[in-house]
Amino acid sequence: MRLLGSKETAFIYAVTSAGVVHAVTQACSSGNLTECSCDGSRQGQPTPEGWKWGGCSDNLQYGVQFARKFVDAPEREKSKKAWSTRMKMNLHNNEAGRQVVSSLMRMQCRCHGVSGSCELKTCWQTMPSFNEVGDTLKRKYRLAVQVATKNKRRLRRKNRSKKQLPVSKGELVHIHKSPNxxxxxxxxxxxxxxxxxxxxxxxxxxxxxxxxxxxxxxxxVMIFKDYT
Incomplete structure (x- = not known):
């Protein structure tokens, strides 16, 4: 049975896409995949702030690229025949899920120097926990935007008073109202x-x-008798 284009469906697509990014990126950094590793492209590079990139950052770029190819593939294949608002909705929510992981990337640093003086500091990028990703997507689910179905190429808000506001890439979108x-x-x-x-x-x-x-x-009230 095909899922309704409700905000619950929007959340499922977003969290699935985010989950693939998170799992693949984590596997890269852990050395569990032969196709990728952690991201050391900026290792040793100085910054204007006086610290250097160090360690090995989580390879988010590979995780996002993999998820985009893998998770979006069914919708991209359908789009070769004909575009639909539902396909556009699914692809939008897939990307929104990936963007959440990207937006929550944080910097970790380590100080170097005599007695922890931090004469030199090295920093690297690391992923958030998936609980944090899920909590952020849950907040976006509550604020999900219903879009019109007339324009198959462009998603527009169904709410007339906010119709002129563009739908941002980070918002979850849905076509149908949620059932009871x-x-x-x-x-x-x-x-x-x-x-x-x-x-x-x-x-x-x-x-x-x-x-x-x-x-x-x-x-x-249930009473359990002990017959031992």
Missing amino acids: YCVEDPQKGIPGTAGRICNKTSNGPDSCDLLCCGRGYNTQ
């Missing part, structure tokens, strides 16, 4: 939330308020 996941809908493959076990003392994703969608819930 609280109510069972076999045709859309939605099981609903009725009958699920929830935790009434929790404020997290397993809480009764969230899982029961405001319908209320029943509590049961």
Whole structure:
């Protein structure tokens, strides 16, 4: 069954693409792939700030290039026959996921000198944890932009008051509104939330308020007898 072009689908495409970038880049830096290694292209180069690039940075460039070829391949193949807004949506969200990993790259430095005086400092680029990537994508999911389906080549906001604002590459986009996941809908493959076990003392994703969608819930007291 084909997934709706909802913001949940947008998140799936983005997090999958980001996951490939993260895994491949990590494998390069760990020496687990023969096709790549860590990025030492700037090693030893001085900077105007007085420190030098050192160590071996995470090879993000290879990870992004690999993910772009691998993850985008199905949509690129379809586009040879005919472009569609859905293909454009999927490719946009794939790129947004990769951009999140790139934007969260951070610099790590090490000081050198007598008694830690930091007379010389070497720095390198390292990836964020994937938890951080997921949290960032979750925030973008909440702010996902619904786009119109008329123009197959260019994504435009469906909201008329914001129509003139261009959709940025870092935003998640979707075509359809999200269905009601609280109510069972076999045709859309939605099981609903009725009958699920929830935790009434929790404020997290397993809480009764969230899982029961405001319908209320029943509590049961179960007594287990020990026959040993």
